[in-house]
Amino acid sequence: MDHLDKLEAQSVYILREAYREFKNICMLWSIGKDSTVLLWLARKAFFGHVPIPLVHIDTHYKIPEMIEYRDELALKWKLTMIYGENKQAIQEKNTFPEGKVDRITCCQSLKSEALKKTLSGEWDRYIMDLNTGKYIPDTNCERYTGVIVGVRADEEGSRSKERTFSPRDKENDWDVGDQPPEFWNQYKTDFAPGTHIRIHPLLDWTELNIWEYIDRENIPITSLYFDQGDGKRYRSLGCYPCTTPVESTSKNISEIIHELKSGKFAHIAERSGRAQDKDDGGGLETLRKGGYM
Template identity: 90%
Template sequence: MNHLDKLEAQSVYILREAYREFKNICMLWSIGKDSTVLLWLARKAFFGHVPIPLVHIDTHYKIPEMIQYRDDLALKWKLTMVYGENTQALAEKRTFPDGKADRITCCQNLKSEALKNTLSGEWNRYVMNHSTGKYIQDTNREKYTGVIVGVRADEEGSRSKERYFSPRDKENDWDVGDQPPEFWNQFKTDFAPGTHIRIHPLLDWTELNIWEYIERENIPITSLYFDRGDGKRYRSLGCYPCTTPVDSTSKNVSDIIEELKSGKFANIAERSGRAQDKDDGGGLETLRRGGYM
């Protein structure tokens, strides 16, 4: 087995363990490269079928191509596609683009709060109707007790403190200093009742590993990651008011791999174009302690 084979096998193992150990779990799909690789791995783990609902938190400020890509792939792969949102914050315009919140508060409103209440079933959830390709209100309001996330340890400082199976309290708050040890593929999966679990099958993957795997498996991803003629592309995807592209002429996956191997971005953080990280002191720990992805 080569390195990618080993990473794939470990991730598939974690996915199957999560599905076996936890009731009513879901998988977050942010539409970016990492969570799309995670989705691909789930299809491998369960032989072409994904038995876990895919959940997307829609801030209504995503780049339009991202939403189109999400819905096209959900229809093609017959995914149980669910989205949630903070309807009240959007209606009251308590957002950064509307000038009524700073970036951190906007993320807390549109992402952290929306995620917490979508997972708990306290707020409306919307599920894709595959007959029409449209979303309808989800009648299932059962709480998701665990969520599978495409977090990588190398992506950003606070994520390096995660575990494969990482507990949160009933409010989704993260106690960074109280994480279970994980040695020699021995994982803690028996948690106290009411514990919310985050599962991270991609924890040991790097940005380069992700792109090498996308190339090897020919995984379809959004074209926003590629230079479309203006010498710029997105390296990390998020809400358009807070995400800027990088200077790059990479027009395909092979170009990106070469760019990463050449060291062009060796000393530039992957999320350097995400403005909310800078407002959070250069990282995401404040947001993530409060339930952010």
């Protein structure tokens, strides 16, 4: 087995363990490359079928191509596709792009709070009707006890402090100092009732690993990651008012891999184009302690 084979096998094992150990779990799909690799691994883990609902938190400020890509792939792969939102904040335009709050407050509202209330079932969820391709109200309001997330330890500082099976309290709040030990791939999966669990099958992957795996497996991803002729592309995807592309002429996966190996981005954080990270002191720990992805 080469390095990618080992990473794949470990991630498939974690996905199967999560599905076996936890009663009602979902998988977050941000539509980016990492969570799409995670989705691909889930299809491998369960032999082409994904028995876990996919959840996306729609801020209504995502780049339009991201939403188009989400729905096209959900229909093609027959996914249980669900989205949630902070309907009140969006309707009242209580957001950063509208000039009413700062970036951190906007993220806490449109992402963290929306995620908490969507996972708990307190706020409306919308599920794709695979016959029509339209979203309808989801009648299942049962609380998700765990959520599978495509974060990597090398992505930014706070994520390097995660465990593969990471407990949160009932409000999804994260106590960074109270993490279970994980030695020699021995994972704690027995938690007190009411504990919310975040599961991270990609924690040991790097940005380069992700792109090499996408290349090897021919995984479909959004074209936003590639230069469309203006010498720029997105390295990390998010809300368009707070995400800027990087200077890059990479037009395909091979060129991105070369770019990562050549050192062009070796010492530049992957999320350097995400303005909310800078507003959070250069990282995401404040936001993530409160439930941010």
